[in-house]
Amino acid sequence: MLDTIVIPVLKIAVLLNAVLVAVTFMVLLERKVIAWAQSRLGPMRVGPYGVLQAIADPIKLLVKEDIRPVRADPMLFTLAPILSLVPALVVFAVVPFGGDELFYVTDINVGLLFIISVTSIGVYGIILAGWASNSKYPLLASLRASAQLISYEIAVTMTLVSVILTAGTLSMVGIVEAQQQSGLWFGFVQPVAFVLVFIGGLAETNRAPFDLPEAEQELTGGFHTEYSGMRFALFFLAEYANIIVISAVVTILFWGGWLRPFPNVEALAFLDLIPGWIWFFAKMFVFLYIFIWIRATLPRYRYDQLMRLGWKVLIPVAIGNIVLTGVVKVLL
Amino acid sequence: MAEAIAFYTLAVLILGLGVAVITTPKTVHSVVFLVLNFLCVAVLYVVLRAEFLAVIQVLVYAGGIVVLYLFVVMLVNLKRAPEAHEDPRRLARLGLALSGAVLLELAGIVVYSYGRVTPASAPAAAGPLTGAGNTEELGWLLYTDYLIPFEVASVLLLVAMVGAIVLARRES
Amino acid sequence: MTGQAAAASTAAPIFDTDELVINMGPQHPSTHGVLRVVLRLDGERVVDADIVIGYIHRGIEKLSENRDWTQIILLTDRMDYVAAATNNLGYCETVEKLMEIEVPRRARYVRTVLAELQRIASHCLWLGTHAMDIGAMTVLLYAFRERELVLDLFEDYCGARLTYNSMRIGGLPLDIPTGWDAKVRAFCDLMEGKIPEYEELLTNNRIWLERTRGIGVISAEDAIGLGLCGPPLRGSGVYRDVRKDEPYAAYDELDFDVPLGTRGDTYDRYLIRLEEFRQSIRIIRQALDGLPEGPVMGKVPRLIKPKAGETYHAIESPKGELGYFIVSDGRATNPYRFRVRPPSFCNLQGLRPLITGHLVADVVALIGTIDIVLGEVDR
Amino acid sequence: MEITPAHYTVLSAALFSIGVIGVLVRRNVIIIFMAIELMLNAVNINLVAHARYLENLAGQVFVVFVIAVAAAEAAVGLGILLAFFRNKETVNIDEMNIMRW
């Protein structure tokens, strides 16, 4: 009873809280990092160095008036943000933060596929949000956004196939263990795949330079134009949770998860003194930082350029990578 | 016991959502119910220890096919209600009655037949289809015994893709 | 407008939409003021555009005919409010030309320094907003950081940060404060180091190239035909710079280059403005080096009352050729007729052919590239 | 309280019947398509359940094929529907009867 129900439920509770808190601080981090990149200070008023801004923001969003357009579809208008957030959170169930069983909720044998499939559900939140708003621009933006999401999902999934080929397993823990056995992080074995997954991740989370669905400078304000208050906050949470998911997945698939650098080199064994989960979070933090860094640096793609990049560059390269991986795998 | 709870819960959800799919007046709602239905079916697959299929169900059905439906529903922005016109010669009631009758008959056959199967001949619930081997075994089967059907299926998909593009393209 | 269809992407619109009419502005976030563009779209592509102006018309020209000659300087501040000093300069020089007043050499040099500082400030603003429109948010903050320094210099000189009222007919109201030239030099050194920062973020950035190269191509003939001026004209490779062609202030005594584009696209116009930063710095340094001693105010009658006549005089403002046409009847202490040829207004005429055939996302980039200020367009 | 294949078969039959009713009763072609998907899922449930109880993975293999066929069907079906909609501005199946006598 304890093992089958209590501990998992506890883990889930802790994880959910951790993720949601992490998301709010992720927002703060983004504001701070971008501010520093632009030689500004960022939020400074709430708490020392604006630390408490992370708490003030959710409070503000929670107490704001919840506006629902009269002609919106009530059921879907409510459902859409939930459909957007839930998959982003569910994915964390199979993300291992460390090698020990304590650090993951479950390790299922199709973990990576699970992540792919559950994130593919997230697109409903966006389409339905656009449709339920019953407003022209959100609808068009949501169709755009979902087309973008689906296109890049294909590219990412294709790329992950080559990683699966390399690792020989679909289990997230198994993939890390495979890296431990081979002694090489897959980022070195599959650099192309890493780049593709990361670019695809940027696009799937609607981040710069692929942030057109939310680009206020352009025609449409995005699928959540009509949303406000807590419903809007849910979309917000989903987006940042997705960023964290992508970072975690990239860390696990390509940079050894909780492994120390060069896990097979005995001479570096002293690095094991640092616990695995610290390694994990350190690496993940690097990717979170890169996400923000890119946003501060790059201009935005145009829609047709974005689709062209996805279909004519990423997908062919991903397919080529699969073939190459297969050939190498067979030859070795 | 746990399986029974899971089964009944899911059965109720699946059937309820199924009914919702075919009864809701708004097409978009219908699609949403369909997605939820498929998600429940996926969970049912997990109960049946077919994790791979569960994931595929979510990925392909919920994440792919139904999104397509949703897209079409949104592209087809109708100027009048889709079911406004009804042909008087429809035999909807007869169809309803017949479906009910067939369901009853089938259920009768099933209950009757399985009731007579001795428990010994029915294999135990915990088969060997557990653990990590499942997905791998399925892969083996697909790429060995069922290789040709698998290839045929892939060709079918290709043809369908080309066909869909040709059909949906605007003449220019 | 050949070449535009080819330049614009060939992606077919995904959704079957009828021709859609939408309003961009006057409250849209990226129309640089109260510009209103009515777009007719086929899918994502602009079929036609209607440009509506006049939202901040204040009747400056008419007002000027009822102010006395010195007071008009104040009004010119309010036209291109991000480049007030050049507005002042153009007006003062026009009146000086009308009255045949000799301006002291020192005043002409200081005016040149101020005009070029103004150019840097104006281009900084343009660069930041243009990049922001295309999604590069950091450049905005960088460019504004430097613009702030220029504003500080102006504050040091005349006490104001936006509407300077920094010139007078016949010269300058004040000589430069002690140590100001050293500050300007320090700024020039600093600015020179900052330009590579912008370039690093943009010039070779693939996305920036894809968003700007081949976008809004305008041939030299079309550019002349549309009456464009300033960087948009030079971007198409037409050599036209009032500072060279009809030198004013101290430009005939200073050495500088006029950058020209080759393809006439958005990227070329961007490169030209970046090069103008460097040329401005060069001019400022030369002007400060050769700054003559002497008074800053020429011999001007107590009562400014030009004799009857009319004149047109143009200068190269940051946005292009800024011209004043003034008629004096010789009796009143105010102009009989006062007319401004604002560069932004003329360049705005190029917008419609530029954006036709492009995607909606390019419209913001193209509004940015012609660099308009609505205060000057509407007056 | 043991769950036998009979349970699954009955569930499957019920879901299938719901699909059949949907096909027969609704007039919106999109919903009819979705009803067909329901029927396919009913079949899948049956296949998976029996794959489990007969300890034979062939059932699962066929589910994969059914999903592939469903994807193809949806793509082509919806393509036809879109083409039809462009011409006739309707998705009502009762108005799709120009091919009779």
Add this chain to the structure above:
Amino acid sequence: MELIWLIPVLPGIGAALNGIFGVRYFGKQTAATIACGAMGGALLLSLYAFVQLLGLEHREHLVELAQWIPPIALETASGIGAFEVPWAFRLDPLSGMMSLVVTGIGFLIHVYSVAYMDHEPRGGYVRFFCYLNLFCFFMLTLVLGSTFLVMFVGWEGVGLSSYLLIGFWYHKKSAADAGKKAFVVNRIGDFGFILGIFLVFFTFGTLDFRAVAEAAALMPVEEGAFGVISLICLLLFVGAVGKSAQIPLYVWLPDAMEGPTPVSALIHAATMVTAGVYMVARNAVLFTHAPEVMFIVAVIGVLTALMAATIGLVQTDIKRVLAYSTVSQLGYMFLATGVGAFAAGAFHLMTHAFFKALLFLGSGSVIHAMNEEQDMRRMGAMRLYMPVTFMTMGIGTLAIAGIPPFSGFFSKDEILYRTFLESRWLWALAAVTAGMTAFYMARLMFMTFWGEYRGPAWDAGHGGAQHEAHGDGDAAGDGDAHGHAWHGPHESPKIMTLPLQILAIGAIVAGFVGVPSALGGANWIHGFLEPSFVAGAAHAAEEEHHYAIEWGLMALSVLVAAGAIAFAWRLYVQRPEESERLASDFAGAHRVLTNKYYVDELYDATAVKGTMGSARGLWTVDRNVVDGAVNGTGWTTRASAWVSHVVDKYVVDGLVNLVGRICAEGSYRFRHAQTGLIQNYAVAALFGVFAFVTLYIAARYFGQ
């Protein structure tokens, strides 16, 4: 050794690369590199395989790559046989030597073509190398194939590539026609060949060379009779005649000179045309069992040799002289095989490959230097301009003329000697031919390289600088300059002369592998090739040597050759007017020779005109007799039709209309069942399901 299948496949890959991607994407350099690389690889592999072959005791190696045609039960003479063809390659002395020749000379010619074809635009250049590689692929398949059918694939393939390459400049009508001609004439031979293959299978139940040879060895020699083996051999020989340009099917080869010169060198001198000889040699066992056919082969061979040599005496086109020379030398080879000297034939094949390729390439070099001028009357004194070409071509000429110690001497004298042993009058004809060979080759040399320059004037302005530019064989800008302005004859670039030099060395030394025992040599190649010509382990009995005769013959043939050369020197160098006088003295014979015995005209008059004439006759018959009959029938029909029309209209139609009306009336009521509502149809289907299930339940219920 296991990799011999790669020998043909490498050029095949090269051809595929250049053909599929190259024509669109590759630059000249890439294409040339790929093609030459493929050939170089094939050459290295063949060398390696050959060296390994030398170490094998039974001198044979079979590599079976895959099944081509799975066993099919087919009727044969000895009951039901399994028709089964594997993709198998056999390496034995004969094919080993042949593959060395093909890859070696092929590689050199590839290299040579890099510069020679430089004038071509990029697309044509790539296409050329693609074709060349394709040819090598098929030729090597032909050579290495272990069964008749695999060989036939190569056989047809080389025919195709030959067609493509002859017609390479397809915009030139004469080239396109020549290609067609070659193709059509070859088809006649191929028809015989494939019939022969059918007969082989029918007779022996297998297509494998080795198995056929072993089976044939057990059958009696058909001395003085014309049995099935003779028929097979005759049919096979028809194929060989077509491919190797023997009487009466030789007419295509001279025309094939329309192709680029490297093609002439590779295909129409060194490799493809020898395929017929090769095929006959490969089936040596069969042929030895059919002495009657052997005799036919020898006669055809010697007649071809003589006839072609006589034509060669008066030709003025440098390449045509070489073409007729080739036909003549091929006749020699057939003569050798016809008298049972298979080794000697194969030996001559090899030496001929060297010096004929050399001569062709040399002539190509001259043509190149003369700005595509091929007429020898417009050349002269070329030795001053192109010493390397001159030297190497001189070596080739000496070799073909049979001057010791050049290679041609050994192989030709071997043939002459063996012929002498067999038949005196065949020998006499062959000896005369040898003299003529020496004469016309000397004539070619003298007209081209000696005397005064008779060609067109050139722009001497910047000849010197241009000379240098050509010298380094630069692939890029050189051809362009060359195409527009010609700056006089000049030596070809190094990349062209290098193959010439290598081939010249080959032409000198190739004969040493077959120094006859009469001269104290070991006649090594004879012993080496022997296993290929006998079945199983049965070795031919050691024959007796008549050294005295051999020496005598050698001396005689050298004398004849030297005399012919001297005669040519007198006619074409010392007193050129003498040759013209000679021509006018024997005007009739000269005209006949220059017109190649009117064979082309004869074929035109008989085959072509005959076909046309008979077609016209048949057409007349058709129009008057057949059409008359048809028209008569037509009138009858019309008359009876009117009668039947009346009946039809009132009786039959009445019935039909009645039925129709009934149907229409009936369907008007019944068609309301077709509502056009899909769902109603679905309900009908569902009703079927319902009925079925109900029936099932009822059956179960009542059945129990």
